[in-house]
Amino acid sequence: MIVLWLLGLAWFGLTVYAVGKLGVSVTRQHLQWLLIGHLITLLVSPFALHLLPTERFAPIVDAATLSDARVANRELLQSALRGRPSSVTGVHRTREWRFPMSGLALTVIGAVPQLPVVIEHKTGRDGIVEVALYRTPSIQDMVDISRQIPLPVELSFSVNALTVVQPVARGAHFLRFSPDAPAQALLLALEPQGVLPSVSLRGAQVLYIRIPANVEIKDPDPSLLFVDREGP
Amino acid sequence: MMYLAKPSLWRIVKAQYAFKLKAHIGVFASLVAVNLLGIALSLSFSSQFGISMGQIWLSMRSISNEAVLWVTVLWAFVVAVLLTTKDYSDLDFTFVSNCISHNLSNAVLLITWSIAAGTFAALGAVLLRLVAFFVFPDDAIVAQNVFLAPLELVVGAAVSSMYMLLAGCIGYLGGKLMQAGSLLALLTPLFALAFAMLGGGGEDVLRGVQSITGFIMHETSLLLFVAKSLGTAGLIFGLAFLLSHDTEVKRQ
Numbered sequence: 001m002i003v004l005w006l007l008g009l010a011w012f013g014l015t016v017y018a019v020g021k022l023g024v025s026v027t028r029q030h031l032q033w034l035l036i037g038h039l040i041t042l043l044v045s046p047f048a049l050h051l052l053p054t055e056r057f058a059p060i061v062d063a064a065t066l067s068d069a070r071v072a073n074r075e076l077l078q079s080a081l082r083g084r085p086s087s088v089t090g091v092h093r094t095r096e097w098r099f100p101m102s103g104l105a106l107t108v109i110g111a112v113p114q115l116p117v118v119i120e121h122k123t124g125r126d127g128i129v130e131v132a133l134y135r136t137p138s139i140q141d142m143v144d145i146s147r148q149i150p151l152p153v154e155l156s157f158s159v160n161a162l163t164v165v166q167p168v169a170r171g172a173h174f175l176r177f178s179p180d181a182p183a184q185a186l187l188l189a190l191e192p193q194g195v196l197p198s199v200s201l202r203g204a205q206v207l208y209i210r211i212p213a214n215v216e217i218k219d220p221d222p223s224l225l226f227v228d229r230e231g232p
Numbered sequence: 233m234m235y236l237a238k239p240s241l242w243r244i245v246k247a248q249y250a251f252k253l254k255a256h257i258g259v260f261a262s263l264v265a266v267n268l269l270g271i272a273l274s275l276s277f278s279s280q281f282g283i284s285m286g287q288i289w290l291s292m293r294s295i296s297n298e299a300v301l302w303v304t305v306l307w308a309f310v311v312a313v314l315l316t317t318k319d320y321s322d323l324d325f326t327f328v329s330n331c332i333s334h335n336l337s338n339a340v341l342l343i344t345w346s347i348a349a350g351t352f353a354a355l356g357a358v359l360l361r362l363v364a365f366f367v368f369p370d371d372a373i374v375a376q377n378v379f380l381a382p383l384e385l386v387v388g389a390a391v392s393s394m395y396m397l398l399a400g401c402i403g404y405l406g407g408k409l410m411q412a413g414s415l416l417a418l419l420t421p422l423f424a425l426a427f428a429m430l431g432g433g434g435e436d437v438l439r440g441v442q443s444i445t446g447f448i449m450h451e452t453s454l455l456l457f458v459a460k461s462l463g464t465a466g467l468i469f470g471l472a473f474l475l476s477h478d479t480e481v482k483r484q
Contacts (some may be wrong), residue, residue, distance in 0.1 A: 004367065008272065026409055031261045038264040042355035045362045049379060052365055057375040140283070140290060148372045149288055171289040173370040175364060178296035180357050180388045202285050 059144045061137070065090070066199060072136040073204045080118045080206045083227040085134045092146075093153060097131040099157040105218040106211055110164035112153055117164065117207045118226040119217060129162065130210040138203035148172040153207060155206060164207065180196060241333055248329065248337035248480055249344075256320070259311055259345060266307040267352045270300030271360045293371060295364055297357035301392060304353045308396040309403035312342060316407025335473045342400040342469075350393025355383055387454060394461035398448070401468040408472040 003162050072090035086093060106118065106129060122130075133153065137169070138145045151174055154165045211217070217224065259466040274297055282291040315319055315338055358380055365373065380388070448464060 005272070028257060033258050033259070034264055035260050035262065038267070042267075042352065042359055044356045045355065046380065046385070049358060049362055052362075056365075056371075056373050058372045060374070060376050076385065136286065140285070141292075143289065143374050143376075145372075149285075171291060173368070173371040174292045174374055175368050175375040176292055176294045177361055178294060178298075178362075179377050180297060180354070180384055185296040200283065200285065216351070 025039055026103070031041055043226075051126040058148060060142055061139055061144050065137070065144075066139060066142065066201070069137040069139055069201055069203070073201065075205045076134060076136055077116055077118075080116070080134065080208055081225060083229055084150040085118070085132075085206055085208050088136075090136055091134055092136075093132050094135050095133045098164065099129040099131070099153050100127055100214075101129050101157075101160050101215070102127065102154075103160045104215055105160060107161040107218045108209070108217050108221065108224060109161055110166075111221060111223050112164055112207075115153060115164075115166075115205050115207055116225055117146055117209065117223065118225045118227060119209045119211060121213050121215075122210050123213055125212045125214045129157070129212075129215075131162070132208045133205060134208055135205040136203040137201070139199055141198055141200075143174065143176075144172070145172060148174070151204075162209070236338065241336075244333045245336045248333055249340045252337060252361065253339050253344065256341075260348065261306070262306060262311070263345075263349055266303055267356050267359075270297075270353070271356055271363060273299040273303060274360050275364060275379065277373040292374075293368065297360050300356040301395070302351050304349050304356075304392070305395050305399045307408075308346060308349055308399040311345060312400040312403030313407040313410075316404060316411055319432065331473075331476055335469075336402070338454065339469055342404060343397060346396035346400050347393045349396040350391070351389045353392040353396075354389035357388065359383070361439060384433075390454065391457065394448075394458060394465075397465045398461055398468075401465040401472070405468050405472040405475075408475045411417070411471055412475050 068090040072088045075088045076085065076091055079085055083093060108119075111117075135145050135146065138149055139145065154167055156163045156165065174213075277299065278293050278295045280291060282292045283288070283290060321334070361378060374429060448457065448460050451460055
């Protein structure tokens with residue numbers, strides 16, 4: 001921002017210098033063009049705003065979505081352990097991997113805090129390890145920030161070893177606009193709006209690994225969880 | 233008095249207004265500069281807070297268009313004061329003029345400038361959002377209050393115009409006070425200060441000012457808001473008119 005200010009000041013200084021040096025006088029016509037140009041910019045900006053890419057928008061969630069997200073947050077692991085991680089409303093499969101393997105033993109290396117790893121044996125023997133990351137929405141002050149939060153894991157697969165790597169934590173930056181100040185009081189009277197509740201919900205995640213029926217996990221880490229289809 | 237055609241007051245006011253509007257086109261140029269300055273200030277002084285969500289750090293920047301509004305209000309005040317200065321009022325001698333036509337044409341001019349400034353301030357809020365999108369390319373935009381509905385823009389422009397008009401009328405009264413005599417201009421703030429000190433302290437004055445501004449600014453009906461604003465502006469302008477009513481044409 002300071003750079004922008006400096007650039008603006010430099011531009012202003014250069015303009016004043018150039019006008020003085022070249023002996024250019026600001027005529028009425030120049031002022032009229034300045035005014036017309038600015039007016040057109042102002043009038044076009046409401047339409048231009050609608051042309052901006054929507055990928056950068058973080059949606060606002062309603063009370064029902066928040067409620068679903070809370071339930072999903074609680075139920076994700078349990079439903080994953082029953083072999084149905086996506087059965088709960090609000091759970092999204094955000095990423096998938098497929099690794100072909102040869103051999104009958106798979107090693108799972110690495111443990112990421114707050115990321116349960118659930119393993120399911122497939123019925124078939126297709127020689128493919130399928131991995132999927134399931135997550136529930138992360139919500140801050142009724143803003144769904146899931147898309148802006150970087151995925152917490154990366155996977156690599158070599159010589160029948162699946163390695164789970166936690167990437168370096170990054171920050172997520174958000175920009176929020178206040179309501180139009182002068183119109184606020186009058187419009188609130190016309191159409192009362194509630195203040196967004198201060199809610200902070202960190203989404204839950206599960207790494208779900210499906211291995212062929214004839215493959216076993218070699219030296220399983222105690223943190224690994226296995227699907228129990230007979231469970232509740 | 234000898235004349236070929238009977239001059240009508242409204243014709244003179246109209247001619248003076250049209251002439252002043254064209255002559256003072258620089259005022260609009262300064263409005264453009266103030267509008268851009270307000271946008272730059274809004275972007276520079278945005279509030280920001282951060283929270284930690286596990287290993288992830290979230291920062292939330294909040295941008296308001298209040299700076300655009302208040303910088304424009306200040307502009308309206310300054311321009312209105314300038315309108316009472318000698319350089320500006322001497323333009324009236326281009327036409328047959330008296331103090332009524334002089335003040336009326338100035339009133340219409342102030343209304344025009346206020347509407348222009350209010351519209352610029354309201355649309356400036358949209359331009360601010362557009363500029364912010366490019367100035368902060370790494371930030372995700374919270375999808376709330378981004379798109380201003382046409383009604384919001386119209387109400388925003390109307391309310392801003394009223395603020396501009398009030399500021400303009402106060403500035404005009406201030407200018408007329410200074411013109412009426414430097415002693416009066418000097419004594420007015422001294423009287424106000426003395427009143428504050430003797431009559432229960434500054435808190436009472438502050439409370440009084442707050443109740444006056446609250447009377448207008450906290451109004452929740454648009455019609456009542458406009459009526460109150462126009463009434464107050466008319467009252468202030470009437471005072472300014474009374475101050476200059478008895479002065480000679482050359483001293484207006």
